[in-house]
Amino acid sequence: MKSVVYSSPFVPAEWIAAHGVRPMRLRPDPAAALPSTGPLMGVCPYARAFTSEAGTSAGAVIFTTTCDQMRRAAEWLSLEGTTPVFLMNVPATWQTPAAARLYRDELQRLGRFLVALGGAEPSRDRLAATMETYDARRRLLRGDLAAMTARGASEAIARFDLGEEPGNGGPPPGTAAPLMTLRGGSPDPPRRNAASSQSLTPAGAAGRETRRAKTETLRSPTSHVEEPAAHKTAASGAAVAVIGGPLARGDGRLFDALEKAGGRVALDGTESGPRTFPAPFDRRRLRDDPLMELVDAYFGTIPDAFRRPDTLLYQWLSRELAASAARGIIVWRYVWCDMWAAAAARLREATALPVLDLDVTGDASEFGRAANRIQAFMEVLK
Numbered sequence: 429m430k431s432v433v434y435s436s437p438f439v440p441a442e443w444i445a446a447h448g449v450r451p452m453r454l455r456p457d458p459a460a461a462l463p464s465t466g467p468l469m470g471v472c473p474y475a476r477a478f479t480s481e482a483g484t485s486a487g488a489v490i491f492t493t494t495c496d497q498m499r500r501a502a503e504w505l506s507l508e509g510t511t512p513v514f515l516m517n518v519p520a521t522w523q524t525p526a527a528a529r530l531y532r533d534e535l536q537r538l539g540r541f542l543v544a545l546g547g548a549e550p551s552r553d554r555l556a557a558t559m560e561t562y563d564a565r566r567r568l569l570r571g572d573l574a575a576m577t578a579r580g581a582s583e584a585i586a587r588f589d590l591g592e593e594p595g596n597g598g599p600p601p602g603t604a605a606p607l608m609t610l611r612g613g614s615p616d617p618p619r620r621n622a623a624s625s626q627s628l629t630p631a632g633a634a635g636r637e638t639r640r641a642k643t644e645t646l647r648s649p650t651s652h653v654e655e656p657a658a659h660k661t662a663a664s665g666a667a668v669a670v671i672g673g674p675l676a677r678g679d680g681r682l683f684d685a686l687e688k689a690g691g692r693v694a695l696d697g698t699e700s701g702p703r704t705f706p707a708p709f710d711r712r713r714l715r716d717d718p719l720m721e722l723v724d725a726y727f728g729t730i731p732d733a734f735r736r737p738d739t740l741l742y743q744w745l746s747r748e749l750a751a752s753a754a755r756g757i758i759v760w761r762y763v764w765c766d767m768w769a770a771a772a773a774r775l776r777e778a779t780a781l782p783v784l785d786l787d788v789t790g791d792a793s794e795f796g797r798a799a800n801r802i803q804a805f806m807e808v809l810k
């Protein structure tokens with residue numbers, strides 16, 4: 429079975445898996461960044477590392493337009509011509525039916541790319557069953573996270589994103605479909621070129637927009653009440669929220685450095701944490717129109733700094749910061765990540781909390797500088 433690698437939380441693993449292709453959301457190793465992966469200066473080290481590793485580890489790579497660095501990285505890898513590349517357009521605006529339709533259309537274009545790779549277009553029932561399976565697995569994962577340290581929770585999410593089972597490795601209870609797409613073989617293979625959901629017409633989409641508006645309060649990020657974003661374990665030390673971009677492999681040292689400095693991560697708001705989980709699926713709507721339910725759960729609810737307006741992010745922060753009782757915020761970002769640099773400035777204005785804008789290079793030998801800055805920040809909070 430072919431695998432595709434991606435980094436953005438706006439790429440639904442269920443959609444890939446339903447096509448019979450293995451989805452792998454990768455945390456790249458910064459040390460693996462090849463010198464040939466674009467220019468050094470001005471290039472986000474995370475984007476460099478992801479491009480280097482993804483280009484050699486999978487049958488295809490999916491980038492998204494959620495930041496300019498990743499858009500350019502897709503161009504570099506395409507120019508190399510060694511790995512099929514798909515650049516998925518994720519609109520920054522999200523409040524209009526047209527934006528949701530564009531995201532849906534991009535999922536369908538991604539589907540055609542997956543079929544060209546050797547996958548098969550899923551029937552509506554197969555898509556719904558795959559989504560139910562992932563939903564159950566995520567529910568199990570959320571339950572597990574509550575009992576873990578921040579670092580343990582982050583690593584559990586990383587394993588989940590690569591396709592490992594949460595919990596003790598067994599299939600989630602009550603799932604309607606086998607985890608065929610993550611295990612290499614299915615007793616119920618998808619039907620190639622099966623007709624896709626008939627409800628994907630513009631008229632159907634318009635009806636769903638009305639439905640979505642009615643249920644918006646249920647599907648807003650504030651409905652993620654079951655997510656254990658505020659970690660209750662390892663309860664000593666000053667509570668700190670870590671907000672920002674993605675974590676690469678080895679970035680768990682951030683959590684260690686914070687604890688060593690007398691703090692604890694009370695809220696993991698990085699791109700790699702629970703903040704970017706999709707909303708739980710609505711069972712009835714999932715059966716009625718699984719693709720639009722996928723659009724709603726991902727595009728309609730995930731809070732992020734690139735979105736315009738970015739109100740979802742600040743609604744999420746307002747709730748989660750209060751729940752975590754964080755006394756300060758560390759903005760975790762890779763150098764040349766303009767998006768989170770701007771968000772750091774805004775966070776200072778939007779919250780009454782001290783903010784540390786922590787830019788990192790991904791170079792393990794330079795992490796000492798970041799650790800020193802964390803130490804100094806914690807002295808301020810004590």
Ligand code: SF4
Pocket residue numbers: 472473474475495496497498673674761762764765766767768
């Ligand atoms: S860290 Fe920032 S610049 Fe780098 S890929 Fe992520 S969003 Fe883009």
